Amino acid sequence: MPTKISASKSSELRAEREALVSKGSAAYTSVVIAKALNAKVWDVDGKEYIDFAGGIGALNVGHCHPAVxxxxxxxxxxxxxxxxxxxxxxxxxxxxxxxxxxxxxxxxxxxxxxxxxxxxxxxxxxxxxxxxxxxxxxxxxxxxxxxxxxxxxxxxxxxxxxxxxxxxxxxxxxxxxxxxxxxxxxxxxxxxxxxxxxxxxxxxxxxxxxxxxxxxxxxxxxxxxxxxxxxxxxxxxxxxxxxxxxxxxxxxxxxxxxxxxxxxxxxxxxxxxxxxxxxxxxxxxxxxxxxxxxxxxxxxxxxxxxxxxxxxxxxxxxxxxxxxxxxxxxEKLVLAAQRIGRLVEKRFDAFLDRFPFVGDSRGVGAMRAIELVADKKTKAPLPAARVKEILHACEDGGLILIKAGAHDNVLRTLMPLTIPEEDLNRGLDILQGALESFRL
Ligand SMILES: Cc1ncc(COP(=O)(O)O)c(C=O)c1O
Structure with a gap:
């Protein structure tokens, strides 16, 4: 658990970022990372996250793969x-x-x-x-x-x-x-x-x-x-x-x-x-x-x-x-992507059945997404600010997840293809928890 002192380390660095870095550079999450391995990252306060963003799809072999x-x-x-x-x-x-x-x-x-x-x-x-x-x-x-x-x-x-x-x-x-x-x-x-x-x-x-x-x-x-x-x-x-x-x-x-x-x-x-x-x-x-x-x-x-x-x-x-x-x-990662894809698809399809604000579950292999809507019939996109609420809940729960889409209302998976099944399930459970606590 992050201590009070270490919690201020993240906020200190966020404030530094705010002061020193161009606003044109996006901040998809508020996480400040100290180290990473495979599908997990740890922030400067020691809090652990499952990483479903993978540096926006740049880490299919995982963070800091020993061979790399x-x-x-x-x-x-x-x-x-x-x-x-x-x-x-x-x-x-x-x-x-x-x-x-x-x-x-x-x-x-x-x-x-x-x-x-x-x-x-x-x-x-x-x-x-x-x-x-x-x-x-x-x-x-x-x-x-x-x-x-x-x-x-x-x-x-x-x-x-x-x-x-x-x-x-x-x-x-x-x-x-x-x-x-x-x-x-x-x-x-x-x-x-x-x-x-x-x-x-x-x-x-x-x-x-x-x-x-x-x-x-x-x-x-x-x-x-x-x-x-x-x-x-x-x-x-x-x-x-x-x-x-x-x-x-x-x-x-x-x-x-x-x-x-x-x-x-x-x-x-x-x-x-x-x-x-x-x-x-x-x-x-x-x-x-x-x-x-x-x-x-x-x-x-x-x-x-x-x-x-x-x-x-x-x-x-x-x-x-x-x-x-x-x-x-x-490590036969192409096959791993197919395995991951099947598992995520099953969970996302269940989200589609269960939640009134999940309008679509789609993707190919491990490139999967759910599209969030305010109304399933009209398909009106869930406003970006409401999507952020879900993403923040994921972050609080220890999952790094990012959005996409013309309306910023699509949640997408770009986890390392080396992710252990246990971490994959944990990440999906955190997302499910965030969706369960969301009210339209
Ligand atoms: C399909 C596609 N093309 C090009 C780019 C640009 O790549 P880079 O950010 O490395 O310039 C991206 C980045 O997300 C992408 O998704």
Whole structure:
């Protein structure tokens, strides 16, 4: 139990944060962390939490996995930095070899390593434009691709992401993403895919011709948008339209990748092969690294020096990533995601049956969510302030859980795939307790 003195340590640090850190940096919880291991974290006052956020999906191998920590210790004594443009080192090319080996892309592939998801998305767009010599990029509503200027133009959420930051880069067009729980008025669920494809075809008529379109970019399951699984056949139909018009398909697996959905990459379940795949987050187990993997001819379309940067794929991050690949194989984490997913799905489906304010239970593999509503019939979103009450109750009970969605009313699971079943159940029990004590 936290003592009175140690409790003030957290509040002291929160006050420091308030005074020293830009308000633009979000504070999803009030937890101030001292240390972490696997699926547990401890705050500066010694209070223990189960972590269902995993650094927003960056810790599928868990906090401080011993193999990652050992790889980093060893690397730190050997080589910290050269900049890959100046002098190559084996870790970089080994990570590229691993990524090329697992990326579900047909034909000969190449890769490039960067620092963050947003940076990788930016570079995927650059490759697509350089290869096709076209400018148009189609993104989807409710999407999230990052916080750089181009990425926030790709994002399908205006506030708080884009507001005040314009003008945004041109030649980005938005089409509708099928959101089965919230179809457009009058559209039946069985017609949702067809409706969204018609919207795309309309966009080709009204805003950008297919022959001027370089790429479409989408998340195979929307992450920040609220764990939205597109309706059946949508992604395959996009691939067909891309093939027909010479448009490239960029799949953003920054949040879905590395096992989250019960496949190494979520696009595998669609049976679709992208032209470019973007990955980050859990590739590095907490170290900053991201990648674009793609067809070799597309990846070679950029001129030397046009992509990369000082730190992209730095030796420490590569050491962590190589450990991640090994851990995934040895600990069979893709299967673990399927097991976790089944368990969470059962509990979430029970929440849907039981609580009047749980409107939807959805997801794929261990990427699961419940959407909270004020009224199940109208599906009016539960106001964000009320959602916060539930999240605070979770935090009080010792669970770190975060929200998502256009209305900030979706609770999502991004726990490490290494989480022991006992911790998983404990976390779910804490959430259940928070839902039980909530009154509409
Ligand atoms: C699907 C997706 N793409 C891109 C990003 C941006 O990644 P980063 O925050 O590393 O720039 C995120 C981050 O949450 C994401 O979920």
């Amino acid at each position: 920590a050992a790889a980093l210790r060893e690397q730190a004594g050997k080589l910290l930095h050269t900049c890959f443009h100046v002098a190559a080192y084996p870790g970089y090319t080994e990570v590229c070899r691993e990524l090329i080996g697992v990326a579900p892309i047909a034909g000969r592939k190449k890769a490039v390593l960067l620092n963050s998801g947003a940076e990788a998305v930016e570079n995927a767009v650059k490759f697509a434009r350089a290869f096709t010599r076209r400018k148009g990029i189609i993104a989807f509503d409710n999407a999230f691709h990052g916080r750089t200027l181009l990425c926030l133009t790709l994002n399908g959420k205006y506030k708080p992401l884009r507001q005040g930051f314009g003008p945004c880069p041109p030649e980005v067009y938005r089409s509708r993403f099928p959101y089965p729980y919230r179809p457009p008025h009058g559209v039946k669920p069985e017609h949702l895919t067809e409706y969204c494809l018609q919207e795309l075809d309309r966009l080709f008529q009204t805003d950008i011709a297919p022959e001027d379109t370089a790429a479409m970019i989408l998340e195979p399951v929307q992450g920040e948008g609220g764990f939205v699984v597109p309706s059946a056949g949508f992604v395959k139909a996009l691939r067909e339209r891309c093939d027909k018009h010479g448009i490239l398909l960029i799949i953003d697996e920054v949040q879905t990748g590395f096992g989250r959905t019960g496949e190494l990459f979520a696009i595998e379940r669609e049976g679709v092969s992208p032209d470019l795949l973007v990955t980050a987050k859990s590739l590095g187990a907490g170290m900053p690294i991201s990648a674009v993997v793609g067809k070799a001819e597309i990846m070679d379309a950029a001129l030397p020096g046009a992509v990369g940067g000082t730190y992209g794929g730095n030796p420490m991050s590569c050491a962590a990533a190589l450990a991640v690949f090994k851990i995934f194989r040895e």
